[in-house]
Every structure is written in C-alpha cells, then in structure tokens.
Amino acid sequence: MAAVVVEVPLIADGEFAVRMEFSSSEAVIRVMKEYAIRKSVDYRVHESEPLTFYAKCTQYGEGCDWLIRVSMISRKYCWVIRRYNGSHTCTRATISQDHSKLDSNTIAEAIKPLVEADPSLKVKSVIAEVQSKFNYTVSYQKAWLAKQKVVEKIFGGWEASYEALPIWNIESNFLRKFKAPYLQKLVVNIGYSGTVREYEVNYFDRQNEVFEVREMPSGLEYAVDLRRHRCDCGEFKMDQVRRVYRARFRPLGNPTTWPAYNGPRFVLNPYLRRVTKGRPRMTHFLNEMDTRMLRRPR
Numbered sequence: 001m002a003a004v005v006v007e008v009p010l011i012a013d014g015e016f017a018v019r020m021e022f023s024s025s026e027a028v029i030r031v032m033k034e035y036a037i038r039k040s041v042d043y044r045v046h047e048s049e050p051l052t053f054y055a056k057c058t059q060y061g062e063g064c065d066w067l068i069r070v071s072m073i074s075r076k077y078c079w080v081i082r083r084y085n086g087s088h089t090c091t092r093a094t095i096s097q098d099h100s101k102l103d104s105n106t107i108a109e110a111i112k113p114l115v116e117a118d119p120s121l122k123v124k125s126v127i128a129e130v131q132s133k134f135n136y137t138v139s140y141q142k143a144w145l146a147k148q149k150v151v152e153k154i155f156g157g158w159e160a161s162y163e164a165l166p167i168w169n170i171e172s173n174f175l176r177k178f179k180a181p182y183l184q185k186l187v188v189n190i191g192y193s194g195t196v197r198e199y200e201v202n203y204f205d206r207q208n209e210v211f212e213v214r215e216m217p218s219g220l221e222y223a224v225d226l227r228r229h230r231c232d233c234g235e236f237k238m239d240q241v242r243r244v245y246r247a248r249f250r251p252l253g254n255p256t257t258w259p260a261y262n263g264p265r266f267v268l269n270p271y272l273r274r275v276t277k278g279r280p281r282m283t284h285f286l287n288e289m290d291t292r293m294l295r296r297p298r
Helices: 025-039 104-117 123-134 140-155 158-163 172-177 181-191 238-244 288-293
Strands: 043-049 052-057 067-073 078-084 210-214 221-225
Touching: 025 052, 025 067, 025 078, 025 104, 104 123, 104 140, 123 140, 172 181
Parallel strands: none
Antiparallel strands: 043 052, 052 067, 067 078, 210 221
16 A cells, blocks of 8 residues: 655644644654654654554653654544643653664655666665654665665556566567668667657657657758748748658557567576675676677767
C-alpha cells in the first residue's frame, strides 16, 4: 500500500496536539518519523495495531516523559491523537550523525523527483540531498538502497524488467528493417539517453506551432515556425512542409496496447545477479547493433 501524503497542521512550536487528525495509519507513521528527524529525538513503538499507534521516547523514565497515542475513529474515518505528553526534554547528545528513523523508505520519498528527472543520479548526490533536507549524513549503503527502491517503483523490478527485454529489443528489430546509417545512429543515441528530454531528440511546441526538423541526407537541423511562415534555412514553402508528413508512420503507442509476445521467454539467472560490493564486471552479448557500431568510434 502506498504511503498517503498529507499536510499535518502542527501547532506554533512544531508539536502535536490532542485531537489532531490524520488520514491513515501510514500518514501517522510518516509524520512521526519526520517529527523525530526534525527535532533530533527518537522514540520506541510500544504498540502498533490495526486501530492503535502508541510510542514513547527512547529515554522515557530517564529524564523524558514524551509519549503519544493515536487511535482510529471509525465514525470519522480518520486517526486521532488521544494522548500526548508534550515536547521532548531529552538532549540531542543521544542522536548520532545518522538517525534511526531516517530509513531508506523515508529517503526514497525525498529523492523520488530527482531520480525521475535523472535515473543515473549518483549515490553521493543522494547523500548530499539527504544532508540538505534532513541535516543528517546517511551511509552509502542506506542511500544506495533508497535509490534502488525509487528506481524499482518507477521502472519496475529487476525480474520484471529482464523478462520484458524481448519486446523492447528498440535496436535489433529496427536494424533488420531499416539499413540507413543515420537512423542507426539515432537509435543508439536514444538508447544512451538518461533523461526524457534527451530521449525526445526532436523538439516541437504544438501550441506555438514551432518545430525542429532535420534535413535529409545532410542531417542539418532547422527551426520552423508555421505561424510566422519562417524557417532557419531562409526558405519557407508549404509544399515542402507538407512533404515532411507525406510518409505514413505509426507510433509505438502504450505498451499495454501492443500485441501479445509469443517468442522465447527470458528468465534471469540468479547466480549472475550482483551480490558483492564494488563495480561489477561488464558482460555483454553482441547483436546486430554491436557488429555495426564496433567499427566506428562511440
């Protein structure tokens, strides 16, 4: 079940209050973690049931009386704080450079927009983002695990991705049908794209009717403004514009609409999965794309 993201109305000093409401148990747990990280304190869960969440400070009875009890109110369809002892009285000295409540799931939610924009985001950048957001320096392992969780949530798990390889194989199938070298180079560039903007190699602004076109076979790129009847090449003729769209083509469409794949099924070998630290050794099976591209510089 995905965590419910809600804005919780904390009172002026950043503390909770009796009768404060939450939309779900996931929201309760998420906000408790954020509170502990922000205040540089820690708590221990004494009861976490389908209808109750009860926690105390890790130093409860040793100088700090912080505790909180949140219960599900069925008639209101929400969780409500029923008991709260006020702010912590323990000191920051009990918290290390890292924080036990700053787990990989919390980090994953924080870095998700960054990974969506750049899936090749380095782990050291994840650590820097956590430091900026939470003022804690997490371990390399925790940051790496958080990024893996985000990647799996966005792009799917390792097993599912491996099994889907045959229907995505955008290189061998393409080269068997199209022999033009410039199209092969375009496919390679798409494959190496790390962001959506890099993948969309042609630019267009449908609203303002501005397009970026590539002249064949020279490969020169020009900006065409249909509204102002202007082209960077210095010439603008409607019959040439229409000629661009003369050929018939069909977009790939959503993968859910593709015909069923009836070819061989790819099954991963668990013994080849990376289980040790350090950079993995590169292994690759050559196909049509490699045999053509090995003769020229990358």
